Amino acid sequence: MSRRFTAGGQVAIVGHAISDIRRRHESSLGVLTVKTCLDALRDAGIPKERLDGLTSGTLLPASGDHRIEDGISIVTPQWLARHLGVAPRFCAAFQGLGQLPGAVMLAVNAIAAGSADYVLVYRAMFNPTTRYNESGLSEARGEAQWTAPHGFWGAVNNFALPYREYLERYGARREAMAPVAVEARRNGASLPWSYWRGKPLDERDYLEGRLVADPLSLLDCDIPVTGVGAFVLTRADRADDSPHRPVYVAGYAQARAPGPEIRSHATLDDLMDSCFGMATRLWQHTGLTADDVDLPQLYDGFSPFIYFYLEGLGFCGLGEAHQFVQDGNIDRDKGLPILSGGGSLGNGRMHGIPQMLECYLQLSRRASHRQLPKAEVGLACHGSPSAGGAVLYTSEPC
Amino acid sequence: MCVNPEPRFEQVHVSGKGTIRSWVVVRTAFLQALAGEVPYVVAEVALDDQPTVRVLGQLVDGMRQAPSVGASVVVEFLLVGDMLVPAWRLASEA
Numbered sequence: 001m002s003r004r005f006t007a008g009g010q011v012a013i014v015g016h017a018i019s020d021i022r023r024r025h026e027s028s029l030g031v032l033t034v035k036t037c038l039d040a041l042r043d044a045g046i047p048k049e050r051l052d053g054l055t056s057g058t059l060l061p062a063s064g065d066h067r068i069e070d071g072i073s074i075v076t077p078q079w080l081a082r083h084l085g086v087a088p089r090f091c092a093a094f095q096g097l098g099q100l101p102g103a104v105m106l107a108v109n110a111i112a113a114g115s116a117d118y119v120l121v122y123r124a125m126f127n128p129t130t131r132y133n134e135s136g137l138s139e140a141r142g143e144a145q146w147t148a149p150h151g152f153w154g155a156v157n158n159f160a161l162p163y164r165e166y167l168e169r170y171g172a173r174r175e176a177m178a179p180v181a182v183e184a185r186r187n188g189a190s191l192p193w194s195y196w197r198g199k200p201l202d203e204r205d206y207l208e209g210r211l212v213a214d215p216l217s218l219l220d221c222d223i224p225v226t227g228v229g230a231f232v233l234t235r236a237d238r239a240d241d242s243p244h245r246p247v248y249v250a251g252y253a254q255a256r257a258p259g260p261e262i263r264s265h266a267t268l269d270d271l272m273d274s275c276f277g278m279a280t281r282l283w284q285h286t287g288l289t290a291d292d293v294d295l296p297q298l299y300d301g302f303s304p305f306i307y308f309y310l311e312g313l314g315f316c317g318l319g320e321a322h323q324f325v326q327d328g329n330i331d332r333d334k335g336l337p338i339l340s341g342g343g344s345l346g347n348g349r350m351h352g353i354p355q356m357l358e359c360y361l362q363l364s365r366r367a368s369h370r371q372l373p374k375a376e377v378g379l380a381c382h383g384s385p386s387a388g389g390a391v392l393y394t395s396e397p398c
Numbered sequence: 399m400c401v402n403p404e405p406r407f408e409q410v411h412v413s414g415k416g417t418i419r420s421w422v423v424v425r426t427a428f429l430q431a432l433a434g435e436v437p438y439v440v441a442e443v444a445l446d447d448q449p450t451v452r453v454l455g456q457l458v459d460g461m462r463q464a465p466s467v468g469a470s471v472v473v474e475f476l477l478v479g480d481m482l483v484p485a486w487r488l489a490s491e492a
Contacts, residue, residue, distance in 0.1 A: 214423035
């Protein structure tokens with residue numbers, strides 16, 4: 001049985017919009033989402049009446065005690081359809097992790113199957129006024145009973161553990177991560193929509209970052225923000241009428257958690273096994289390999305993910321990523337442009353939007369002064385390598 | 399691989415000895431209940447009796463005695479509220 005994706009190259013991105021990324025906006029998240037999605041439709045030259053699909057993810061990725069309210073802290077496709085005044089044939093929110101690749105997968109499958117002709121893929125991120133990850137929990141139930149009473153809570157602690165394992169196993173130093181944070185912020189600083197616009201970071205600043213869950217400092221974690229990104233997808237044959245050069249979806253893959261064993265926390269081996277599995281399926285899906293990708297936009301919500309993705313996807317050898325980044329190999333001008341779009345560390349916690357946006361802008365040759373000379377195959381990752389997803393894009397239908 | 403939808407868990411005694419695989423130094427308490435405790439170390443420990451089982455627990459005196467991968471630890475129980483919660487102590491200190 002072939003594992004090739006038969007809809008590869010049949011669906012394309014034809015327009016986009018991104019809101020200002022800020023800590024907080026004056027308007028509600030719902031209003032910001034409506035405005036951004038209308039901008040995306042305008043950019044694609046698609047009248048609202050032709051929009052017949054909406055997909056997204058609605059996770060608020062915080063471990064603090066926050067009230068979830070549609071239109072305020074999250075925006076579901078159903079809420080958005082009602083407030084856009086459209087009645088889509090296809091409306092779905094992805095429930096797993098790696099929410100943006102998940103939403104793209106739903107959209108691509110719907111379009112290829114004929115469930116919808118024009119789909120808005122959007123992601124609305126909210127930064128609550130209460131502390132993002134802080135919890136007043138006084139009783140731990142379910143899985144948390146094995147971690148919270150031990151003083152272990154939330155994603156920051158969870159990913160500090162495999163990062164420590166990495167440092168110890170490969171003799172890497174914390175300082176080796178500086179080029180990752182510096183490259184993300186250098187690129188983010190040049191983006192007018194970024195929270196970090198005009199604010200690059202130097203190595204010394206990085207090394208002085210406050211340790212939160214040692215070995216992770218505040219500067220190893222993306223900053224919580226409010227913002228919206230949106231894309232319009234349609235069938236490749238309809239994309240020919242688009243005002244902009246279409247960018248085609250070659251295929252995608254999701255990471256699977258390993259084994260049926262009960263897990264309370266992430267280990268380095270689990271993370272890497274999941275990432276290797278995802279890479280294998282991604283290359284099988286598309287017939288492409290790491291060598292074909294000239295724009296791998298890796299996910300950096302926590303900086304060590306860059307090491308895990310570089311090694312797991314095969315852009316460098318196992319245990320070599322810390323040396324790879326120190327040797328100047330991720331410089332957008334001289335090396336592999338893995339953070340040319342600023343990533344999460346250079347934009348704010350936009351959950352995969354910066355990676356997908358950079359693939360779209362570079363492959364459609366709309367990146368203006370930032371345009372890379374060669375950008376034909378882009379990879380947009382999102383999520384932890386243990387539970388995320390990745391989508392491959394091409395500038396020509398493959 | 400066959401996944402049993404009705405696993406029959408069995409309680410077995412273990413020695414309480416283990417080996418550190420990883421750790422995190424918690425400097426910001428995301429749990430308000432532990433705000434007065436920071437900084438502290440949470441160690442991930444593989445049980446010597448069954449190394450595929452890894453148990454998280456505070457490393458008692460972890461801020462004074464630096465942890466390392468492979469270090470032997472023994473279990474100790476901390477009173478958290480009205481519950482006893484497993485924690486670890488370096489075997490060399492016990």
